[in-house]
Each structure stands twice: as C-alpha cells, then as structure tokens.
Amino acid sequence: MFQLQFAPALAETPALLRGFWLTIELTVAAILLGGALGLAAAMARNMGPRFVRWLVSAYVELIRNTPFLVQLYIVFFGLPSVGVRVSAIQASIIAMTINLGAYAAEIFRAGIESIHRSQIEAGASLALTRPQILVHVILAPAVSKVWPSLVSQFILIMLTSSVCSFVSVEELSGAAATIQSATFRSFEVYIIVGAVYLGFAILLKSALASVGERLFRRPGTAPRKAKLAAEPGGLR
Amino acid sequence: MIRPFGSDEILFLFEAARWTSVLSLAALALGGLFGLAVALARVSVSNVLRTAASGYITVVQGIPVLILLFLAYYGLSTMGFDLPPLIAASLSLGIYASGYLGDIWRGAIESVALQQWEASASLALTRGQQYRYVIIPQSVRIALPPTVGFLVQLIKNTSIVSIVGVVELTRAGQLVNNATFEPFPVFLSVAAIYFIICYPLSLIARRLEAQFNAYRAG
Amino acid sequence: MPIVLVEDLRKSFGSLEVLKGISLSVERGQVVALLGRSGSGKSTLLRCLNGLETISSGRIEIGGHVMSYAPAALRALRKDVGIVFQSFNLFPHLSAAENVMLAPRVVKKTPKREARELAMEMLGKVGLIDKADVYPDQLSGGQQQRVAIARSLAMQPRVMLFDEVTSALDPELTGEVLNVMERLAAEGMTMLLVTHEMEFARRVATTTVFMYKGLVHETGSSKELFGRPSTSEFRQFLGVTSD
Numbered sequence A: 001m002f003q004l005q006f007a008p009a010l011a012e013t014p015a016l017l018r019g020f021w022l023t024i025e026l027t028v029a030a031i032l033l034g035g036a037l038g039l040a041a042a043m044a045r046n047m048g049p050r051f052v053r054w055l056v057s058a059y060v061e062l063i064r065n066t067p068f069l070v071q072l073y074i075v076f077f078g079l080p081s082v083g084v085r086v087s088a089i090q091a092s093i094i095a096m097t098i099n100l101g102a103y104a105a106e107i108f109r110a111g112i113e114s115i116h117r118s119q120i121e122a123g124a125s126l127a128l129t130r131p132q133i134l135v136h137v138i139l140a141p142a143v144s145k146v147w148p149s150l151v152s153q154f155i156l157i158m159l160t161s162s163v164c165s166f167v168s169v170e171e172l173s174g175a176a177a178t179i180q181s182a183t184f185r186s187f188e189v190y191i192i193v194g195a196v197y198l199g200f201a202i203l204l205k206s207a208l209a210s211v212g213e214r215l216f217r218r219p220g221t222a223p224r225k226a227k228l229a230a231e232p233g234g235l236r
Numbered sequence B: 001m002i003r004p005f006g007s008d009e010i011l012f013l014f015e016a017a018r019w020t021s022v023l024s025l026a027a028l029a030l031g032g033l034f035g036l037a038v039a040l041a042r043v044s045v046s047n048v049l050r051t052a053a054s055g056y057i058t059v060v061q062g063i064p065v066l067i068l069l070f071l072a073y074y075g076l077s078t079m080g081f082d083l084p085p086l087i088a089a090s091l092s093l094g095i096y097a098s099g100y101l102g103d104i105w106r107g108a109i110e111s112v113a114l115q116q117w118e119a120s121a122s123l124a125l126t127r128g129q130q131y132r133y134v135i136i137p138q139s140v141r142i143a144l145p146p147t148v149g150f151l152v153q154l155i156k157n158t159s160i161v162s163i164v165g166v167v168e169l170t171r172a173g174q175l176v177n178n179a180t181f182e183p184f185p186v187f188l189s190v191a192a193i194y195f196i197i198c199y200p201l202s203l204i205a206r207r208l209e210a211q212f213n214a215y216r217a218g
Numbered sequence C: 001m002p003i004v005l006v007e008d009l010r011k012s013f014g015s016l017e018v019l020k021g022i023s024l025s026v027e028r029g030q031v032v033a034l035l036g037r038s039g040s041g042k043s044t045l046l047r048c049l050n051g052l053e054t055i056s057s058g059r060i061e062i063g064g065h066v067m068s069y070a071p072a073a074l075r076a077l078r079k080d081v082g083i084v085f086q087s088f089n090l091f092p093h094l095s096a097a098e099n100v101m102l103a104p105r106v107v108k109k110t111p112k113r114e115a116r117e118l119a120m121e122m123l124g125k126v127g128l129i130d131k132a133d134v135y136p137d138q139l140s141g142g143q144q145q146r147v148a149i150a151r152s153l154a155m156q157p158r159v160m161l162f163d164e165v166t167s168a169l170d171p172e173l174t175g176e177v178l179n180v181m182e183r184l185a186a187e188g189m190t191m192l193l194v195t196h197e198m199e200f201a202r203r204v205a206t207t208t209v210f211m212y213k214g215l216v217h218e219t220g221s222s223k224e225l226f227g228r229p230s231t232s233e234f235r236q237f238l239g240v241t242s243d
Helices: A012-047 A050-064 A068-081 A088-113 A116-123 A132-165 A172-183 A186-216 B007-042 B047-061 B065-078 B087-111 B113-121 B128-164 B169-180 B183-217 C042-051 C071-080 C096-106 C112-125 C141-153 C169-188 C200-205 C222-227 C233-240
Strands: C004-013 C016-024 C032-036 C057-062 C082-084 C161-163 C190-194 C206-210 C215-221
Touching: A012 A050, A012 A088, A012 A132, A012 A172, A012 A186, A012 B183, A012 C141, A012 C200, A050 A088, A050 B183, A068 A088, A068 A132, A068 B128, A068 B169, A068 B183, A088 A132, A088 B169, A088 C190, A132 A186, A132 B128, A132 C096, A132 C233, A172 A186, A172 B065, A172 C112, A186 B047, A186 B087, A186 C057, B007 B047, B007 B087, B007 B128, B007 B169, B007 B183, B047 B087, B065 B128, B087 B128, B087 C215, B113 B128, B128 B169, B128 C016, B169 B183, B183 C004, C004 C042, C032 C042, C032 C200, C042 C057, C042 C161, C042 C190, C071 C082, C082 C141, C096 C112, C112 C141, C112 C169, C141 C169, C169 C190, C169 C200, C200 C222, C206 C222, C215 C222, C215 C233
Parallel strands: C032 C190, C032 C206, C082 C161, C161 C190
Antiparallel strands: C004 C016, C004 C057, C206 C215
C-alpha cells in the first residue's frame, strides 16, 4: 500500500515559491514581448511589401509546425555554437517570445481580416493613409474581437514555460524536479505543482479577461461577449 | 569521441521519428476514446456528469503536459505499477488529448441545432439513437478541422516525453548532438522532420475549415 | 468654373459596363440629386467621384483636383470631397466626438483641444452636442448618420457626396437626417446625392440628374424636370416611385 506524504514537499515551499515567481516573470515577459512581436508581424503582413509578407507567413508556419522544445534547443544550444552567449533564462525568453509571436500574429491577422471593408472605405474617404487606417480604424476593434483567443494563447505560453526546465531553468517545474530528487516524494511534489499551475491558469485567465474588459469598454455600454473561439491546443 | 553529423545520423533521426508517430497515434487513440466520453458527459442530462466533465477539462487544460507526464509516471510507480516509460508517456499524452478533444467535440455537438434534437425525438428515437444517427454525423463535419489542428499540437507535444527516456525524435536529436556537438544542423534537422510531419496536417486542417465554411455559407 | 466636372466617364466591373460615358458639370453651391432605378449606376458614379472606385476611362475633376489614383493625390482630393454612406460606417470603438475628431487630428494634425472644439461645432450643426461622448452602438440610426455627416464636415470639404444616406433608416428617422442636409444646402454647400426621397429631391435639389442604364438620360433644374419630365422612362420612374 502507498500513502501520500505531503510534509517533505511542503517543507520546500520557499524553493517552490522562487520557482513560481520565475514562472510568472517568464510568462509576463513572453506575453509582452511575444504579443508585441505578433502584432508587428500581423501589421507587416497586412501592409508590407510582398517579400515581407512572404517572410512573415514563413515565420508563422515554421514556428507553428515545430515543437517549442526544439525551438528552445536551437536557441539555447545553437546560438552559443555560433558565438552568441545566452543564459538559460535569456534563451527561454527568446524562444517563448518567438513562439508566442507566431501564434499571436495569426490571431491578430484573423482580427484584422474580420473588420468589414466599409470601415476601411470610411477611413480612406477621410483621407487617412493605409497605415493610419490600420492603427486608428482597424486595430482596436480587431484586437477586442480576438481578445478571448489571445487570452487562451497567453495561458498556453504560461503552461509552455514549464518546458524551460529542460535547459535547467529553475522555474516552477525545474524547482519541482530539484525537490523531488531531494525528497523522493515525486508524486506529491507534482500534485502540488500541478495545483499551482492550475490555480495560476485560472487566475491569469480571469485577470486577462478583466484587462480586456477595461481596455475595450465603452462607457455606458454593456461588456460584449466576443464569440470567436480560441484555437484549441495545448502547449505549442 | 566526436563524430561528424552525416547521413547515418539523419537516418537515426528518421528512425526515431517513427516513435514520435507511434506515440502520437497511441495518444490520439486513447485521447479520442476518453475525449468522446468527456464530450458526451459534458452535454449529458445529468448535472453531476456535466460538472465532472467540465472540471476535468479545466484541470487538464490548466496543467502543463510536462506535469501531467510526471503525474502519470510517478503516480503509477508510487502505486506500485512499474510501467515502461513508453506506456506512461502514451497514457499522459492521452489524458492531455482527452481534455482538449473533449472540449472541441463538446462544442461541435452543441453547435448542432436544437431543432435536430426535437425532430429526432419526435421520431421516437432514444437518446443513444439520436446521437448515433442524427447528432454525431452532423457534429463530425464541424469537429474535423479543429481535431486535425489539434493533432498537430499533440505531435509536437510528444517531444517532451524525451525526458522520461523514450527515444523519440527530440531525444534522438539530443543524443546526436551530444555525439557531434553540432547543435544547429542537428536541431534544425529535427525541426525539419517535425515540419514535414506537421505542415501537411496543418494544410489539411485549413482546407477542411475552408470547405466547411463554404458549405455553411452556401 | 464648375467645381465638379465629369467627362465621358466609363466604368466596368469585369465585362459588365456600369457607366457608359457620363458627362456632368456642377457649379459651386448646386445641390444635385442623382435619381434612377437600382442598377442604373448612380451609386457607382458617386463612389467614383471620391475615388473609392477606379474609373475605366474618362476624366473627373472635383473640388479643384483632377482624379488620380496615386495615394497622396487621392488623399489630397479626399480632404476636399466628403462622402456619407448608406450604412453610416462610424468607427465603433470611438465616441461620436472621437469619430469626428479622428481625421482632423490624424490627417491635418490639428491639436487635440482644437479638434475637440471643431468636433463640438460640427456636432452642433447636426444637433448632437449632447451625444458627443456616446458610442455609436448607443445611438439610433438617424443619430449615427448625423454623426457621420459631422465627421465628413469636420474636414471642411468643398463638395459633399451622399450615397443613399437614408435608405437604411426607418421612415421616422429619415426626416432628421434630411433636415440636416437641407440646412447644409441652405448654407451653400455643394452637394451630390443619390436618393430615393423624391419629395426631398424636388424641393431641395437645384438640379436633378436622371440616370438610366449607365447614362445620363435626362437632366435639368429640379423644378422643370419634376414639372415636365420629357422622357417616358423618367415619367415612368416618377410614377412608380411616387406611388
């Protein structure tokens, strides 16, 4: 018979909290940088010259059809081999940014394309340039439309950060690996860590949802329920 | 001893890719089975079943696949089952897949119009018969594109089981890299093989989606 | 000197020729009603005048600009030629005042405070000062269309185009939009409008142009044209629509 013993694992709470904090930092960095990269890529794809458009779609397809772990290895092992020194944490942030950027670019593109032609015509008839139309007319409604999909993607990149433990980053999963090898209570450690991820995922989701409501709220308007479903998937 | 990265190594990678495929198919089979159960429970008339299924989806979608893998791996061994890594890996990937497929298929089932339920009920079909002859056939068309899309995610996620010692494509890449110290060519080759597997599936998913949209619009 | 001059304008969509050689001249301060059945090409003509459609051949001069599709030239033209659409096309994420301020701020680089003052002045013209900070989805169709008119006016155009601006409105909301247009006409704005409001065309338009199968079929002062339609097609058109 087996018995669950949480005490040895819980004794390592400070280490777990340090790991959790690093998970939060990685996630926030990836969301900010990857979100910006995705937006830039989507805009470049929308109004750049043909060559740039081709480049962006190649980037999107290459990233979306290869595992994050391999992308991380290419950054972490590949860059030093050509003389670029990166720490494990830097490599993780770079890989997460590039990964999220590709998915976010697709989501932003869908949002931009969902804006009706007549809106673009109205902008054009007011003598706005194409970039001005994109920024002032299309962007805000487009982002508010795809915000739920973006939130799902942000949650996925948070979950994906666990893979960074493969290159010895001591985020939550990395901390768990260290603790389980010291306490031999592997199952208990991963139950605790799993619960922390789950709690954080739920928290992050509702926090981002209310960020969206605040960003796109119009005074006197009931918050609308966007219907665009998130692309299903797991860790990308 | 350092070896050059040559055709033998490439061949080794392709052989390992077979295990990636085996893992993916096993996880798809398991995940499909569990997922269908989750989807049906999620739309069942029983409150308890619905809540349980919805909780299951939330939990699986809120925990990294890596942690699911460890939970299966260490959980089973704590309980005294010493399963080979390949089985534990398939099982955990199957659970992961069931959480997402269950959600996708629930959406597909729910998108079939209420009138279809009413019409089939009025023909005196049992609930099982309604699913079998009316609802599921219509849901499949809706569910197919996102299911194929999810298969791509599943294949990519098999990469993490390298950590429990299954020599699939990514683990093979690591081994080759340790022997050759040529990370760029090695991992770019690994990425290329994943791409060769995943990209056609992505294209199929997109085409199915376009067909479905055209069908709906027409 | 005419402020709008159209010479032998032709426009095809694929193999379908919609405008078959339109010539038209409008003087400053004229209000021109473009009438005709659906498919007669009147909306296409209006969209050509703002460069929203490229013409196949012919020549357009409007608001002091010769139509050219180079982006900078087109923008210069559009600063002087406003258009109001059937479907309002307000920007949903901007309040009424922000909708009006957008082009002055972005295109003309007007400072925010000045742009806001301008917006209030324009909203005043359409009777919607109290709705300045309301978002489009909280406005009635008629109010939205009046904001759209204010938005166009804020660029201080020399010519205004109205493309079936009341067609999407309930009858009780049509009047408030037509009133705004009538006031604009009285202020001397040069206007071209595609409309189905016969009574409005007869009363407010100085000139009526009846289009038929992609050509100007009959034109003249509204009084004359409505009083003594000379072609059977226009007579039939009036008979059908005034019922």
